[in-house]
Amino acid sequence: MTSGRKIMIVVMDGLGDRAVKSLGYRTPLQAANRPNLDWFAQNGASGCMDVIGPGIKPGSDTSHLAILGYDPEEVYTGRGPIEAAGVGLMGKQGDVAFRCNFATVNSSMDVLDRRAGRVRESDTSELIRALDGLEVNGFEAVVREGTEHRAVLLLHGEGLDPRVTDADPHEVAKVRRSEPLAPEARRTADAVNEFVRRSHQVLDAHPVNVRRRREGLPPANILLPRGGGRFPAITSFEERYGMTASCVAGVSLIRGICRICGLENINARGATGGVDTDMGSKALTALKELERKDLVLMNVKAADVVSHDGDLGRKLEVIERLDAMAGILRDGLPEGSVIAFCADHCTPVERMDHSGDPVPITIYSDDGLRDGTLSYDEVSCSRGSLGRIRGKDLMPILMDRADRSEKYGA
Amino acid sequence: MTSGRKIMIVVMDGLGDRAVKSLGYRTPLQAANRPNLDWFAQNGASGCMDVIGPGIKPGSDTSHLAILGYDPEEVYTGRGPIEAAGVGLMGKQGDVAFRCNFATVNSSMDVLDRRAGRVRESDTSELIRALDGLEVNGFEAVVREGTEHRAVLLLHGEGLDPRVTDADPHEVAKVRRSEPLAPEARRTADAVNEFVRRSHQVLDAHPVNVRRRREGLPPANILLPRGGGRFPAITSFEERYGMTASCVAGVSLIRGICRICGLENINARGATGGVDTDMGSKALTALKELERKDLVLMNVKAADVVSHDGDLGRKLEVIERLDAMAGILRDGLPEGSVIAFCADHCTPVERMDHSGDPVPITIYSDDGLRDGTLSYDEVSCSRGSLGRIRGKDLMPILMDRADRSEKYGA
Secondary structure, three states, X not given: OOOOOOEEEEEEOOEEOOOEHHHOOEOHHHHOOOHHHHHHHHHOEEEEEEOOOOOOOOOHHHHHHHXXXXXXXXXXXXXXXXHHHHOOOOOOOOOEEEEEEEEEEOOOOEEEEOOOOOOOHHHHHHHHHOOOOEEEOOXXXXXXXXXXXXXXXXXXXXXXXXXXXXXXOOOOOEXXXXXXXXXXXXXXXXHHHHHHHHHHHHHHOOHHHHHHHHOOOOOOOEEEEEEEEEOOOOOOHHHHHOOOEEEEEOOHHHHHHHHHOOOEEEOOOOOOOOOOOOHHHHHHHHHHHOOOOOEEEEEEOHHHHHHHOOOHHHHHHHHHHHHHHHHHHHHHOOOOOEEEEEOOOEOOOOOOOOEOOOEEEEEEOOOOXXXXXXXXXXXXXXXXXXXXXXXXXXXXXXXXXXXXXOEEOO | OOOOOOEEEEEXXXXXXXXXXXXXXXXXXXXXXXXXXXXXXXXXXXXEEEOOOOOOEEOHHHHHHHHOOOOHHHHOOOXXXXXXXXXXXXXXXXXXXXXXXXXXXXXXOEEEEOOOXXXXXXXXXXXXXXXXXXXXXXXXXXXXEOOOOEEEEEEEOOOOOOOEOOOOOOOOOEOOOOOEOOHHHHHHHHHHHHHHHHHXXXXXXXXXXXXHHHOOOOOOOEEEEEEEEEOOOOOOHHHHHOOOEEEEEXXXXXXXXXXXXXXXXXXXXXXXXXXXXXXXXXXXXXXXXXOOOOEEEEEEOHHHHHHHOOOXXXXXXXHHHHHHHHHHHHHHOOOOOEEEEEOOOEOOOOOOOOEOOOEEEEEEOOOOOOOOOOOOOHHHHHOOOOEEXXXXXXXXXXXXXXXXXXXXXX
16 A cells, blocks of 8 residues: 555664764764754654664664564574575575675685685676576575675575585685584585585686686686575565565665565665765655655665775765755655654774664654754764664654554553 | 552643644644643653553553553453443453443344444433343343443353454444354353344333334444453552552543552542543542542543544643643642653544654652753653653652662662
């Protein structure tokens, strides 16, 4: 149904931060120009949000599950299935998925380069065609390329068990044999090892690698799986909330989370998942999608990327671009809709990694409480009328704001 | 025991609201004159309260259970037992109670009027005498009148099970057969159907209905049960908290909740449960009751009634009358007592139904923190020193404020 009030969730990945000495102990958000985000704070209700819980440092995967109202404890089974879903590969129950790297090995199975010289999709997509559909110890191996040197392996069949160790040594060392962590996973470990062996056999002599050697590039002559997980049993978003929903995100991991929860992934022209992404295009795409869906979640990764790089100056620029994007949303939001601006976690630019600090959140709807918070920043928002909430509270709050909640009682 | 500090909980039903455009995006509370409520906020500690949880829209029944410190998940078994308790009919464990409507049916069992022309107690109390005590398939049917066209049916005996569907079609349609939702409820469903059949047999020819037909009024010639539930196993309020307690409320549902929890219901002269209720009388009755009991809960329904009607102007008036009532309480509270002003849920006047927004709460005691909140309204209170609390936190907080809490530890 597309009647009823619409909901937009704008996740500005890694936006939150800590006090930076060179900014006079202000956060990048406090220091940047944010007129549009401030408008939403002044006309909306603000607070701070522990996406998982106080002091708990989320990954982008668990944080987005929480924001969508799923308990990561219950539905997070590992990175493999999420990466698979992110490249459009949805397994059936019982299937086990792994993240893989194309790597370079010598004849003694020493890993010389864990990323095969950062081999790219122009080569990997062809190499994958030689592996996809292989039969391995009675299981079917479905293989898809990801970005750059990455790929996804889905093992399909009866009796699979994800409790196996990684074949990827995570460093320059010998390829590891995958070992079962439980007796029931013996067959799966054997299949993983057989797949790795066959991948080397097939890839080493592949014309693409013959060409790469000739060009002085390291051959992508083995595929190393890690992070295996079973596809989780998840109640779809539409079934849980009675709303149709889409995701506008550039990053495969976020698209994978959303896909697994049953959201439709929408491509925005110029969305890269990186710093150079076209935020205006994403906003317009999201607004357009909101005409035909009840809820749209946007993720913009740029602030997280520059924070992982420790680049304060670029973080300030990115914030101002995010603010301009907020201006586009402000002009285009349908009447009666509910919009939330937040981050999925803080990524302090001086730490170059996520932190468990709460994130600033502002919720705006035309009839929502207006608490007069002057600025959209970590400190100002924390004094707002939402108080300190959890990620798992967000969907119930937004549903209720949009008059979509069921009454508990009479 | 009536030594020790007293506690008063003033539940202003449905008081909270959202931003109303015609009030310049203020809430009705923000816009109204509230000098006495403001006095409590300025001299007390304020916050906002999620009665059930963030974004969860409560009914008045589940909300009052939470406010009294009971977990609705554990003790809420449906509307039937609560309505029964509300009219003074307490079942034993195993009994199943239903809410009923007197209705008008034709000979084909089509429901022509679900309320028998809004038949009133002057007629229903007589009709009920013809039904009360009927023996139905080995069970005893106890029947009591409620307000207007309403009644309560209590089935008493061994082997009852509340998991049966309603006989009331909830619209103008044929009377439904009650069906069991579980095999164990087969006998109960049969008893409900037999009761419905007998009610029609008895009522259709009743002198009251002969007279009604003659006067051109629809006959109240059948009683339709719905919302069946078992009486819950509840630890009484006095046993849980070591305090004697009373409830001053006009509305049968609230009286029922309180009765089920073991509070004594006290009648206040002029208390109607409607907009025209005598709030001054209720306040004086509550203060008097506080001389002989440790805790009194007051519920004033008026704000909820006008909000369900969508009447903004009257909501502003009602708030000012509630404020005058707060003035009476301010003058009459015993020394050392603890008083809390809150709502059981918000009822936004433009939505004409409950919402899951948090409610404003102010707690005053002479030695309680004074956080200088200027006004008793949703936004101002949310900035107060109580922060954002849950309904289930209220009784522990009030008990502790009144120096009645047990130490946890050494």
